Amino acid sequence: MRGFAPRFSTPLDAPRPRGSPMLEGFSPKLGRRVRLFNRSTFRQWVRLEVDPAVLSLCERPVRSSPAPGSRVVDFWVQRDAGEQLLLVDDEQDELAPTASDIPVQRVAAADLAAAATLIDNWQRMLPTIVSTRAWHSGALADSVQECVREPMALSRLERAFAMGDPPVVRGAVFELLRKGRLIAPSLHSQPLTPDTIFGPAS
Structure with missing residues (x-):
């Protein structure tokens, strides 16, 4: 299925409902x-x-x-x-x-409420992915993934790549998580912190 042409790629030209936020x-x-x-x-x-x-x-x-x-x-x-x-x-x-x-x-609404902590965490992580995406590289992503052979705290991962730019390293970690190449189960129930544990996907 990967490599397919999406059936829909642009939204309908529908007006914003009166009084609704953008x-x-x-x-x-x-x-x-x-x-x-x-x-x-x-x-x-x-x-x-x-x-x-x-x-x-x-x-x-x-x-x-x-x-x-x-x-x-x-x-x-x-x-x-x-x-x-x-x-x-x-x-x-x-x-x-x-x-x-x-x-x-x-x-x-109950479905969204059940995922509230995870959504809140990703609302913090997505801007980091977006703001650092120009500096992401396949080599950095592969190096980070190779480093996470066992569960590691985010702060430890950042120290492991101390010669790099911390936000870029953080963006690479979050992007690997978004793509399913790393896991961080605690983000479903606990806020993101430097002590959040990231682990290998398999």
């Missing part, structure tokens, strides 16, 4: 900025952006039905297992099983 972020997965109109969809974007199983995504890809004024779907997601459309809400109305022949799933 929340922006840069997507390393897409190589472009995303603009979202409420905090719940922004937090769900963070979850998708940092999930190694998500190959591609697109915000506001299509409407839920051809009917005039129908709701704009929040996300299209492509994984190895297939495509999915996501609606981020707590509405109780019956959900159409598919749109554009793609299965539809609802993401409730």
Whole structure:
């Protein structure tokens, strides 16, 4: 499935709802900025952006039905297992099983609340990845991954590459985590600190 051409790559030209905030972020997965109109969809974007199983995504890809004024779907997601459309809400109305022949799933507030700590951590880590991406190199990433043969604290990893720029090293560590080449299970339940442990993915 990797190397596929995504079905959706740009969002619909849908107006921002009156009174809604404009929340922006840069997507390393897409190589472009995303603009979202409420905090719940922004937090769900963070979850998708940092999930190694998500190959591609697109915000506001299509409407839920051809009917005039129908709701704009929040996300299209492509994984190895297939495509999915996501609606981020707590509405109780019956959900159409598919749109554009793609299965539809609802993401409730409880789902986002359960992932709150991880999302908050990634909201701190993504800007580091983005701001240092021009200095990331395959050689640095491979060296960092090779260094993490056993679980190591972030501060120890930074000291191991003391001759480098600490933010760039940190960005490389976070990018390896985003790609699934490292793991840090504590980030699901504890805030990111210099003592956070990163380990090999397998």
